[in-house]
Amino acid sequence: MTAALETRDLSVRFGGLKAVDGISVTVEDGRVLGVIGPNGAGKSTFINLITGQIRPTRGKVLVAGRDLTGAKPWKIAAARVARTFQINKPFRGLSVRDNVAIGAMFGAPGGGSVAKARGVADEVLERLGLSGVAELGPTELSVAHAQRLEVAKALALRPRVLFLDEAMAGLRPAEMEPQLELIRELRREGLAIVVVEHVMRAIRSVCDTVLVMQEGRELLTGPPDEVLADERVITAYLGQRYAERQRAERAEAGGSGPAVADQVGPRPEGETRAPG
Amino acid sequence: MAATSARPGMPESESESAHPELGAPTTGPPKAAPAGRTTASQLAGWALVLGLLVICLLAPKLFIPSFLRTLSAVFMFATLAQAWNIIGGFTGYPSFGNVVFFGLGGYTIAVLMARSHWSFWPALVVAVVLGAAYAMLIGIPTLRLKGHYFAIATLGVAEGTREIVLNVPKVTGGGAGITVPAVGPSATTSYPGNTGFLYYFLALLVVAMLAVYAIARSRFGFALRAINQDEDAAAAAGINTTRMKIAAFMVSGAITAAAGSIYAFQQVSIYPDRLFSVDITVLMVIMAVIGGSGTVIGPLVGGVGLQFLSEYLRQNFTDYHTFIFGAIIIVAVVLLPEGAVRFASETVRQRRLPIMDNLRRYRL
Amino acid sequence: MTPFLQATVYGLLQGGLLALVAVGFSLVWGVMNVVNLAHGALAITGAYFSWQLHESLGLDPVLSLVVVLPVMFMVGYVIQRGLINLVVNAPIWMTLLLTFGLEALIVNGLLLAFTGDFRSTRTGYSTNTLALGGVRIPYARLIAFGLSLLLTVALVLFIRNTKMGLAIRATGMDRTAARLMGMNVRHVYAVTFGTATALAAAAGSMIGLVGTFTPVVAGGYTLQSFVIAVLGGLGNMWGALAGGLVLGLATAWGALYLSGTLVNAIAFGILVLVLIVRPSGLLGKPYYEARAEA
Incomplete structure (x- = not known):
């Protein structure tokens, strides 16, 4: 069966900067892919490459097996x-x-x-x-x-493929739940969903797979619990210092509690024009 | 300065960037309360239009010839403003070169009638088609530009086209102009006279009004407004933004070319400097904006109001009229940035004159 | 060969002068995103100012700049503070219309005051020329060119090295941030516009020195400023200089080989071409690539 969405080696350069570098993902119908990463990791650019706002310099975008690499946004929209x-x-x-x-x-x-x-x-x-x-x-x-x-x-x-670029941003915890429930419902209806999110609780509760991006590249892909507990992810997100401190705290507590904090990531208001 | 920033209830704009429209197309400010109350004002507007129409049809019996000519000019400029409104007001692409279609239409008529001995009506059809085609031709490259870049690229195209027309005297007569055979044995279509042109322009205005009215309610109109407000979001919603923008430009170009055609026939002798004058473009823009760009009635109000005013100034302050007109433009832009139509409906809604709101809206 | 050489030299000299006309226009556009359609009219105002000083006081146009520059700076300051600041946040066609109204006001004011006759500031050295291997260069042209370079460099130094210059640049990059840093943006904008006006007026004085002028030519200078600003990249002052030289050369060469007024079409041709092919100008950075994560 062909996946609802597939990217192969998707890449774009802005001048000398590789904003997105060789990302390959597959999202089946009724699955949710989470994309996380620190600011400027290229998450939104990744979406823009798929939905036609930016043309990739390398790689492929396949929607239900159809090659839509570099198609105009309205063509992508027409492909649902x-x-x-x-x-x-x-x-x-x-x-x-x-x-x-x-x-x-x-x-x-x-x-x-x-x-x-x-x-x-x-x-x-x-x-x-x-x-x-x-x-x-x-x-x-x-x-x-x-x-x-x-x-x-x-x-x-x-749509049959839906991208949600930080649909939780600015929401209070109580307001998030209905939004999350909606995503679960849409997944049950068979939509392939890609969620870019800084709210880790959201990632953990709705995603089947999580892709971690850093500096345009794939750092790691896997099930949410595994990914969020990974040392490299914690380092990427919180920086070396915090990662060490958290490791120390965890050692002290002797448990394997939640790794990346359950809050909004360390993100200044309005991450607008990142690299390039 | 501190005093204004601290004004309660008037928060400073959050994302105040120095170049708000470089990335996104220019958008009007949030137009509060969409739908709902519009039907009443719409009804009033159309009643006004109908009343004017009746008066216009009776005009030849009511008015002296010089006033009929004034009235023709009023209709023509209202039409031009309405045509600009399609690309500038609805779509948000402020063309500063729309006069190019006017000139093109006029010269098509003149050349076909004078050189090829066509009669007016088939030449008009050709002029309209050419207007649309030229809009497509220049729209394909220029509509990729935004904001000032689009405005000035279109201005450049208009000026450049004038220079070309000026420099092919074999066809266009060059700077000496060209004369449409209007009387005598060489006339291909009998000259319609004041009354005739009044009706031609009136008919064209009605066509333009109906076209914009239909566009405003159609999918096409929705697409244009969406493009105006956020082109990226419009494309993501499935709108073929390129095609829609070009189509809007073509409709605008076709109507403008028709107006230019009738104008050329009316003037008999035409010159590049007049037919491609930047001033005509600016008048279209100012009439649409002062009346209310992006509304159906606004350009009519602006066109009628400003053209009468301009005629009045010309007759009563012959030496100073452009000077005064410049001052009026300045005052109008500062006081009526949203246009007279929105100003009026805000006045009715709030039961007070929202002049200070207008002043505050765009100032630093 | 000599006509070509002559045209080349003329083109470069005229280009330098055009650069001075345009540099302020480019600055205003780059810093506050206002396309000032009255820019050419302000330049021509400067031309009349110098002409009048020369007529009534016998002041040399170069010397008259001592008066023209500060007075026109104040004029520009007041225009920005009292008028353009009122609509700076409006959709762009509003500022275009406002400055067009201003242009109509100024041009017609000048017409009423000075009539539409062609004027020229005639000095003792007006007719003297320097012969250089078959190429003849009027001294007035050389003076105008030198002064244009001087003022353009002075502007660059002002923007680069002074506190106000830094404020202007900062405001142009991010107005909100500049405000948060305690800058009085209204004042900064007014100084920017005043500077642009003063330089345009100085260029106007030089226009009167090397040739003729009338209020009606104002629009042409605005359009040329636009071409140069686009060629050089917004707010890029070295770019304006380069753009001016390119336009001057293209026009001079065009006049050599093209008939009639077709040479005027060159400026528009260049303009439209640059806009379409490289909207960020010859020296500017591409704007549209900045939308990476928008």
Whole structure:
């Protein structure tokens, strides 16, 4: 069986910088791949390479076996690959409903009329609990609702592959749970999902496999528990000093408690323009 | 300075970058309360349009010829503003070279009628097709640019095209201009006169208004607005942004070319410096923006208002009119950055004049 | 060969002068993302300023810069502080419209004050030329060229080495951060615009020295500034110098081989070509690659 999403040796250089260097992953239907790594590791660039925002300089992108390497974003969307953006990108002049309707209008093969798309949008909003704010402008939403809107916009494309770029950022722990439950539900429905996340609790609770990136390269891939306990990952994330201290603490406690802390990673607000 | 920053309820913009639109296309500010209340103001707007239409149809019986010419100019500029609105207002690509389609349309008519002895109507069709084709031709490279780069690239194309027209005198008559055979035995189409041109321009304005009205409600219009607000997100939502932008430019170019065609016929003699004047582009932009770019009614309001004003100034302050007009542009940009239509609807909504809000909105 | 050589020398000299016209335009664009359509009009204002000083006081155009530079700096400062700062955050066409309005105001003001007649600041050395192996160079051209280089270098030194220059650069890179560092951005912007205006006016004085001018040519200088800024890369002052020389040469050579006014099309041709092929300019860094992790 062909995987929903496969990348082979995917790479891009910006001048002398190898922002993403030889990443190969496979995501089957109904599986969740987590992508973690410190700031500037190339996680978002990796997504941008797959969804067409940036053209790779080497490697392949296969969606359900079809070669979509370097295709334009709308071609990727038409192949039912949807994404959210790390920095929310709502259409500010449109209502929440129309924000979602856009995806249904153009993303779905063949598209639909405005009225039909609004119908689809209403279904998606209903499902994500956003019906109450459908008429508002996206700038009037709470952080949690704004994050949900991004997911709703992606789901309106009726995707089979879904990329969530830090869909938990800025959420309170209580607000995360519904978002996580949604991801589990989508997985059960057979979506292949790629989650870029700094919230380790989210990674641990929804991912089947975790890819750790560092400086554009694959550091390690494996099941979440294994990966998050790995020395190299802890070092990559927290730096040498902290890693040593934690190792010492763990030795003291004599147990193998949670490795990488259950909080948001050490990340300054708005990781915007990283390398390149 | 400290006093303004500390103003309660007016938080400084969070991500205030020095180059907000280099990466993303320019977007209007958040337009509060989408949908909902719009139907009432829309209804009022269309009632106004209908009223004006009736007056216009009766115009030849009501007004003196010089006023009919003024009215023709008003319709023409409203049409041009509306055409600009499609690419500049809806799509967010501020073309500063839209006059190129105007000039192209005018010269197509003049050349076909004077040199090839075509009659007006088939020449008009050719002009419109050429306008759209030229928009596609220049749109393919320039619509990849954003912000100022797009604005000035289109300006450069317009100026460059004028120079070319100027330098092929065998076809275009060069700087000496070209004259459409309007009277006598060489006339291919009888000259329609003041009333005729009034109706031509009125009909074109109606077509432009209906086109924009239809676009605003269609998938196409949604795509354009999405591109305006976030091009990356629009592409990720499945919108073929390249094709949509080019299509918008083509519609804009076609309408503008039609206006140029009628104008050339009306003027009889045309010159490159007039038909490709940057001032015409700027008038389109200012009329659309002052009226309300990205709205259906705004460019009509801006076009009608400013063209009447301009005519009034020309007649009453002949020496100073451009000077005063410059001052008016400055004041209007500062006080009505969102356009008259949004200003009016905000005034109604808040029951006060939101002048200070406008002043605060974009200042440093 | 001699016509070609003559054209080359003329092109370079004119290019240096154009660079001085454009350097302020490029600075303003680079620092605050404002394309100032009134830039050419401000340059021409400088030309009239010098001309008037020469007419009524007999002041040499070069000497008159002592008055023109500070006065036009103040004019620019006030324009930015009182007007452009009001719309700096608006969509770009708003600033384009505002500065276009300003241009209309200035140009028509000049027309009312001085009429549309062509003027020229005639000095004692206006007609003297230097003969160099078959190439004739007017002294006025040499003076204008030298002064242009001098002022451009002075600007670079000012931006590189002074506290205010650092503030200007910092504000151009990240306004929010500059604000957090305690810089008065309104003042910094106004100084930037004032500097640009003063340099444009100085260039205007030189335009009057080497040739003729009328208010109507203002738009042409703005457009050339744009071409040069794009060629050289935004806010890049050495780039502006290079861009000016390239444009000057291209125009001079074009005039040699092309008929009529087709030479004007060259500037636009270069402009559109550069925008499409290399929108970051000849010396600039590519902008669009900066979107790595956006």
